[in-house]
Amino acid sequence: MGRDELSRFFFYSEVNVRRGFTLIELIVVIAIIAVLGAIIAPNAFKAIEKAKIAKIEEDLKAIKTGALAYYADTGIFPVDDDTYVHSGTAGRRRGIDFLENKAGVAAWDGPYLEGWPRNPFWVTTAGDYEEGYQWEGDGPTGAMDFNGDGLPDPCVEMGFVSLSDASIQYICRIIDSHMDDGNVLTGNFRLSGRWADYRVVQ
Ligand SMILES: [Ca+2]
C-alpha cells in the first residue's frame, strides 16, 4: 500500500468510523437526555413547588408581623377586609388596612406591609381581583375560631381553589410541619376544604 493509498484508507476509514460514532452518539445522547429528563423533570417540578411553598411561609410570617405591629400601635387587629370589598367587584383590595388607614383608627402608624402579597398558587380568572390571601378576623365564626370560644380569631386565609385535593393536602402538610403542629386539622394552621387559615395570635 502506497502512502496515498494508505492515507486514503485511513482518511475514509476515519470518516466512516466518525459517521458511525456520530450516529451512535446521537442515539446515546438522546437516550441519556430521555433518562435524565425523566429524572430531572419531576425534581425540577418539586423544586418549583418548594419555592412556592417557601414564598407562602414568608408571606404568612410577614402578615403576622404586620398584624402584631398594627396591634402594638392601635390596641386592635385590623378589621376583616370583607368590610370594604365585595365578591366579584372590581377594585377590591385585600389586607388594605395594613397599607392605609382605611378604618380611620387612632394611632395607626403604618404601612405595616410593603404590599399585600400574592399567593403563588393562586390562578386569576376573569373578573377576579383576589390575591389568594385575605385578612380574616371579625367575620362569621367557624373555621376562623381557633380556640373554640365562639369568636373568630385574627388570621390569614389562603385559597388553593385551582389545585387538586391531593396537591392542597401536600402543600398544607409541608407548611404546617414548618409553621405549626404538623396536623392540618389542629393548631394555628388549619385546612378546611380548599382554604387554609393561619392564626396570627398564638
Ligand atoms: Ca376577609
Ligand SMILES: [Ca+2]
Ligand atoms: Ca376564637
Ligand SMILES: [Ca+2]
Ligand atoms: Ca396545624
